[in-house]
Amino acid sequence: MRILVFSILSGTCFAKLFVGYSSDHTKGRENLKRTDMSFERCKVGITSTIPVEVIFAAGDVPIDLNNLFISSPEREKYIEISHEEGFPQSSCAWIKGIFGAVLHSGDIRRVVGVVRGDCSGTEILLQALERHGVEFIPFAYPFPRNAQGLFDEIKKFCVRLGTGIQDAVEWYRKLRSVREKIARIDSMCWRENLVTGLENHLWLVSGSDFCSDPEQFSRKADEFIEEARKRTPLNRRLDIRFAREIRLAYVGVPPIDTDIFQLAERMGGRFVFHETQRQFSMIPALEKGENTELYWDIRDITENIEGFDNDIADFESFLAQYLLYTYPYSLSERIADINAQCQLRQIDGIVHYVQSFCYRNMEDVIFSRELKFPFITVECDCPGRVGAQAKLRIENFIQVLGENVRD
Ligand code: SF4
Numbered sequence: 001m002r003i004l005v006f007s008i009l010s011g012t013c014f015a016k017l018f019v020g021y022s023s024d025h026t027k028g029r030e031n032l033k034r035t036d037m038s039f040e041r042c043k044v045g046i047t048s049t050i051p052v053e054v055i056f057a058a059g060d061v062p063i064d065l066n067n068l069f070i071s072s073p074e075r076e077k078y079i080e081i082s083h084e085e086g087f088p089q090s091s092c093a094w095i096k097g098i099f100g101a102v103l104h105s106g107d108i109r110r111v112v113g114v115v116r117g118d119c120s121g122t123e124i125l126l127q128a129l130e131r132h133g134v135e136f137i138p139f140a141y142p143f144p145r146n147a148q149g150l151f152d153e154i155k156k157f158c159v160r161l162g163t164g165i166q167d168a169v170e171w172y173r174k175l176r177s178v179r180e181k182i183a184r185i186d187s188m189c190w191r192e193n194l195v196t197g198l199e200n201h202l203w204l205v206s207g208s209d210f211c212s213d214p215e216q217f218s219r220k221a222d223e224f225i226e227e228a229r230k231r232t233p234l235n236r237r238l239d240i241r242f243a244r245e246i247r248l249a250y251v252g253v254p255p256i257d258t259d260i261f262q263l264a265e266r267m268g269g270r271f272v273f274h275e276t277q278r279q280f281s282m283i284p285a286l287e288k289g290e291n292t293e294l295y296w297d298i299r300d301i302t303e304n305i306e307g308f309d310n311d312i313a314d315f316e317s318f319l320a321q322y323l324l325y326t327y328p329y330s331l332s333e334r335i336a337d338i339n340a341q342c343q344l345r346q347i348d349g350i351v352h353y354v355q356s357f358c359y360r361n362m363e364d365v366i367f368s369r370e371l372k373f374p375f376i377t378v379e380c381d382c383p384g385r386v387g388a389q390a391k392l393r394i395e396n397f398i399q400v401l402g403e404n405v406r407d
Pocket of ligand 1: 253
């Protein structure tokens with residue numbers, strides 16, 4: 001599997017960090033243990049962010065199918081495969097791309113699909129893949145958000161993959177330090193102005209599966225941080241034609257046209273807040289720490305659970321991480337997070353990205369009324385470059401914001 005950052009940033013200094021990060025980068029992980037050796041160690045596709053600790057605990061290799069699709073030079077072909085299968089032109093390109101990518105891969109025989117809390121099209125996608133011999137595992141975030149429902153779902157997931165919660169919690173501990181590095185990169189984007197909007201986006205979305213290899217991912221993150229520390233702050237670049245750089249927030253599903261980030265920078269803006277991407281990387285849980293209301297709910301479970309002994313605090317943090325993840329739950333939690341982060345990061349304006357034919361586009365009705373910052377919506381359809389209309393909207397937005405800022 002090639003990772004997102006590798007192909008999209010090819011040719012930039014960032015890409016150098018991933019030289020050698022090839023389809024063979026999962027080798028060397030054969031020592032991972034699993035509790036049930038009746039399964040073969042295999043690649044497990046994921047349609048969205050799930051408790052990835054469970055896949056690592058099972059000794060399998062997670063592959064974020066969104067990243068697999070969008071980072072491939074053959075992504076148009078994947079969409080074509082879906083059209084040949086009968087997917088309508090008027091359906092989401094992300095779903096079609098994932099479907100085509102799995103079929104084309106030939107070696108992803110098991111897919112975990114988030115059937116509650118992500119996408120209304122996932123159930124159909126999973127059933128379409130099943131026709132081609134791909135085993136699917138549904139994962140449902142509970143609605144409304146509650147610890148018991150999430151715990152039950154993670155337990156089912158563990159059983160399905162032949163592992164246990166204790167092993168997953170051990171992986172939670174291991175991954176925490178890697179997630180802290182992603183949080184550091186995010187901070188270097190908005191606080192120190194050393195990281196571009198695209199770089200931050202790619203690191204954040206890659207936190208869903210750690211590019212299948214957390215150790216290598218962690219090393220590359222260290223190298224990137226070291227390199228970025230030496231840069232001249234981006235807000236001091238000379239081609240900004242306003243009193244200062246315009247600070248933008250990105251809200252909505254990840255873009256199918258990632259040039260949206262570079263586009264903004266060419267126009268004098270920069271995305272310094274990536275709402276869903278930050279959620280995918282689980283940074284909010286790292287930053288929030290103890291949340292008594294949530295922990296109270298979790299403690300109803302921990303009082304009745306056996307076998308954790310000294311690890312109970314990590315077990316609670318593991319569950320809390322996926323309860324603090326706002327994306328699968330209610331819009332009010334997302335709105336509170338967006339408004340708070342926009343204030344903290346001194347955002348000038350919000351761009352709400354919507355994907356053609358996505359049911360989440362209706363979130364615009366609420367976002368446009370509840371978000372407390374200047375706001376526009378742009379829509380894109382297929383991978384490639386941002387279309388002329390969306391480009392014009394972003395350009396006008398930055399221009400208007402730029403004419404009204406002071407240094
Ligand atoms: S963009 Fe919308 S329809 Fe498409 S995969 Fe994402 S949630 Fe589903």
